[in-house]
Amino acid sequence: MVLTKFFTRGALWLLAYVTVVLSPLLLVQIGGAPPRRDFWTEFSVALGLVGLSMLMMQFIITARFRKVAVPYGLDILLQFHRLISIGALCLVLLHPISLFVTRPETLALLDPINAPARAKFAQLSLYCLLLLVATSIWRRAFRLSYEWWRIVHGLLAIGVVMFGLLHALLVGHYLDLFWKQFLWTVMGITVVTMLFYVRLIKPFRMWRRPYEVVEVEPLRGDSYAVRLRPKGHDGFAYKPGQFAWLTLGNSPFAIEEHPFSFSSSAERPGEVEFTIKELGDFTSQLKHVEPGTTAYLDGPRGIFTIDRVTAPEYVFIAGGIGISPIMGILRTMADRNDSRDCLLIYASKTWDGVTYREELEQLSDRLNLRVVHVLEEPPDDWEGESGFINEEILNRHLPKDREEAEVMMCGPGAMMDAVQVALEKAGVPMDNVHLEYFTLIE
Ligand SMILES: Cc1cc2nc3c(=O)[nH]c(=O)nc-3n(C[C@H](O)[C@H](O)[C@H](O)COP(=O)(O)OP(=O)(O)OC[C@H]3O[C@@H](n4cnc5c(N)ncnc54)[C@H](O)[C@@H]3O)c2cc1C
Secondary structure, eight states, X not given: OHHHHHHHSOHHHHHHHHHHHHHHHHHTTTTOOOOOOOHHHHHHHHHHHHHHHHHHHHHHHTSOOHHHHTTTOHHXXXXXXXXXXXXXXXXHHHXXXXXXXXXXXGGGGGOTTTSOHHHHHHHHHHHHHHHHHHHHHTTTTTTOOHHHHHHHHHHHHHHHHHHHHHHHHHHOGGGOSHHHHHHHHXXXXXXXXHHHIIIIIHHHHHHTSOEEEXXXXXXXXTEEEEEEEESSSOOOOOOTTOEXXXXXXXXXXXXXOEEEEBOSOTTSOSSEEEEEEOOSTTGGGGGGOOTTOEEEEEEEEOSOOXXXXXXXXEEEEEEGGGHHHHHHHHHHHHHTTOOSEEEEEEEESOXXXXXXHHHHHHHHHHTEEEEEEEEXXXXXXXXXXXXXXXXXXXXXXXXXXXXXXXXXXXXXXXHHHHHHHHHHHTTOOGGGEEEEOSOSOO
C-alpha cells in the first residue's frame, strides 16, 4: 500500500531518487575504471556503494523539505524512510558477507585490533547502523523517550555516513581519482548539513516569529483547545487539515517539538487552535500552561486537506482525538459557506467524552453535515451506533454514490487499519481514502 502510493505520486522525485542512489555505479566507470577483479568482489563493492548512497539520501528524505514532502505526506515519507533503512542495512550487511563467503581470508578484516583503518571504519559504520535500526524498532525496550531517541538517531546517522565514507575513501579502489574523492566528500558533508539545517537554520527562522498562548480550554474527552496568537507578525496561512510542529515554553532550538493538527478554521489566519489529548509527558502538562507562554510553530505541513482532494461530497471518519484535523476542515467549510454534502462517522469511547459534541451539532445547522456517533461504551438509553466502526455500520450510513465521495480518516492506527478493510468491502475505492496517522514512531 505504502509503496504503491510512493510509486504513483511524485514520479519525478522517485526518478531523481533512483538516479542518485545508483549514480555511484555510473561514477566508477567514468575517468578510467581500474582493472576488474573477480565477480564477487565487484558485486560486494557495488552493494556497499549503493547502500552508502541510500543512507546518505535518508538525510534529505527526513529534512522536512516541503517540495519533497508534498507529493507524499509525512507518514508515507517516513514509512519509505524506514523501508529504505532496512533495505540499506541488508545491502550493507551483504557487502562484507559476500566477501567473507567467497574469500574467507577477508574474515581477518573483522579483527578489531589488527585490521586496517579502512576495515575499522567499516565496522564502526555498520555497528552505528545496527544500533540505529534497533533503537528505532525497539525504542520502548531501550527505554528511550521520544526526545532522546531523536538525539541518538541523529548522532548515529552521522556516524553511519561519516564512518562509511571514510571506509570508502580509504579503500580507494574506485575512488582513487581526486575528483571522485572530492565529490563523495562533498556529498557526505552536504547530507550531514541537512541535519544542521533542520536543527539550527529552521529554529532560527522560528525564533524570529514567536507565538503566545492565549488560553488552554479543557474540552470533553481529556482534551484541551490550545489557542495561540502570533507575536509581532501575521502568522501564516495553512490549509484545513494540515498540522504544525509545536514548541511550547522552550527555545525553538530545543529538541522537543510535537506535531499537532490545526483544529481552527483556515479562513481565519492569525490566531490558531490545536486540540490536544492528554497522553504522555508533554500533553499532560498542557493544563498547567499559563496564558502568555511563548510558543513556536514549524509549519504548515501535511497533505491531509480537502484543498488537495476536491469531491462532490466528503465522508470524514474520526476516532477519538482524530477529530482535530476534521474539526479544522469542518470549521473552514462553514466559514466558506461550503454546501457540499458531508458525513462524519465519529468513534468515541463514551457519550460524555465526545470532544466537540455540542459544536458539531451547531455545525450540522451551518453545513450539509450528518454526524453519526459510534460509541464503544454507550449509555443504557443509547439508540445510536455502538461498538467499533465496521462494514455494517458503513453500509448503513455511507452515501449511495460512495464511489464518488472522498473519505478522509484520522484516528488510532489500529482503527484506521480495520476501517480501511471495511471501507474496501463496502465498495469504496481505496484511491479515494486519505489517512492521517498520529503515530510517527511506536
Ligand atoms: C501529523 C500529526 C498530527 C497530530 N495531531 C495531533 C492533534 O491534533 N492532537 C493530538 O492530541 N495529537 C496529535 N498528534 C499526536 C501527538 O503529536 C502526540 O500525541 C504527542 O506528541 C505525544 O507527546 P507526549 O510527550 O505527550 O506523549 P508520549 O507518551 O511521550 O508519546 C506518545 C507517542 O506520541 C508520539 N510522539 C511523542 N513525542 C513526539 C514528537 N515529539 N513528535 C512526534 N511524535 C511524538 C510517539 O509515537 C509516542 O510513542 C499528531 C501526530 C502527528 C504525527
